[in-house]
Amino acid sequence: MRVSDILRSKNRIPLAVRPDTLLSQCVINHRQRYIPVLDKGALVGVLSFHDVARTVFAEQEEENKMLKNYIGDTPLCGAPA
Numbered sequence: 462m463r464v465s466d467i468l469r470s471k472n473r474i475p476l477a478v479r480p481d482t483l484l485s486q487c488v489i490n491h492r493q494r495y496i497p498v499l500d501k502g503a504l505v506g507v508l509s510f511h512d513v514a515r516t517v518f519a520e521q522e523e524e525n526k527m528l529k530n531y532i533g534d535t536p537l538c539g540a541p542a
Contacts, residue, residue: 480505487513 477497478487487496487508498506 478508484513484516 476493477499480498480500494510496508497504498508
């Protein structure tokens, strides 16, 4: 039995991305834990759900820090300047 036979029988074709694909386009909507990264048809890496989650979390943490700094430097409405 070949992998293609299993994929066809379950009507599941794995999602693959290119190295220049935006991470936001890699959100796992197809319940894949791993996404192959192909460059000109050659496998150059594998992106895991953990990789995506870790990166999104780090970006959100950085954005939260910037927002907190911005809010902390802004005087409250009606407060003396």
